Amino acid sequence: MRLLLVEDDDHVAAALSAVLRKHGFDVTHARNGEEALQAVLPAAGGASSARGPFDVILLDLGLPDQDGYQVCGKIRKLTATPVIMVTARADVRSRIHGLNLGADDYVVKPYDTGELLARIHAVSRRSVSGPAGTGTNTGQGASGDSGDTQAATAAAGAPLRLGSVTIELPTRRVSVDGTVVQLTRKEFDLLALLAQRPGVVFRREQIISEVWRTSWEGTGRTLEVHVASLRAKLRMPALIETVRGVGYRLVAPAA
Known part of the structure; x- marks a missing residue:
């Protein structure tokens, strides 16, 4: 290397x-x-x-x-x-x-x-x-209907729409109210993972495995920093909810 x-x-x-x-x-x-x-x-x-x-x-x-x-x-x-x-x-x-x-x-x-x-x-x-894959439903949080719809949308290559947020997986492009938001590779991978199952709680270990492709515990601090950065860049602090002791979930905003 x-x-x-x-x-x-x-x-x-x-x-x-x-x-x-x-x-x-x-x-x-x-x-x-x-x-x-x-x-x-x-x-x-x-x-x-x-x-x-x-x-x-x-x-x-x-x-x-x-x-x-x-x-x-x-x-x-x-x-x-x-x-x-x-x-x-x-x-x-x-x-x-x-x-x-x-x-x-x-x-x-x-x-x-x-x-x-x-x-x-x-x-x-x-x-x-390359980018991380689709997350697995942990069985916690909201019902799987909207999550299944978003997952199917993502699989079809269509943009994910969450209120004013649009996520284009093929081009790795994110916009809020039509304005493009510049994200790093890992920020995009993290957002895309959560957005494909809105309302579903992703365990910290699962996110680290899906996005960072590792089970190494030291990556946890990096995850926290990326979540904070996403909230700031999208100007939506409530978009990603911390589920204490478990992990994170995306709370779909109103259209």
Whole structure:
């Protein structure tokens, strides 16, 4: 697996690169934002769906020449390669900002090496596998009538309509009152999963399995951040309801 490590501290980069290579990664080290952007530039000349010269990018946010958030935004315009932000910024606001810019995951320092490796493999699998599939009714929440209708609509390739929200699965396009809302890949996958069974409670473990394609418990925090980001972007805090101790469900708004 080809990996771009964007890290300004040579000692940290050398130690991490040694571990990654031991686990079979082909590591390229970029010491600042400009080097990182130059490294992914070949992706700009290829197909729009190309992942470029790398399979995964590890991006430190504390870079000497420009803020890591800016670098992430620029990388996302050049390539669809999964980006994992690695930083000491642990607050939820920073996580949400990073995910809104297109990061696929967010790891807080100090981290366990095994955890980092698991996250790298997880985002790589998700990138190859594509969007998540349809969720399973847990038997909780509203009756299955509207959920079955939406699931059938989705299977037919028609847009899902939930009040003022329209979700187009084939084009991965979401709009509210006709205005397109820009979502990250995982935000879209999460919304699409819940929207295909409105009113049905999805267990946290089930969502993580469907959207993140992993059973690893550490992904739970990432799920919370994505839910918060979706509520903010759609400007509908009540659209996704938290079912305490169980998971989440989508509450279809009135037309």
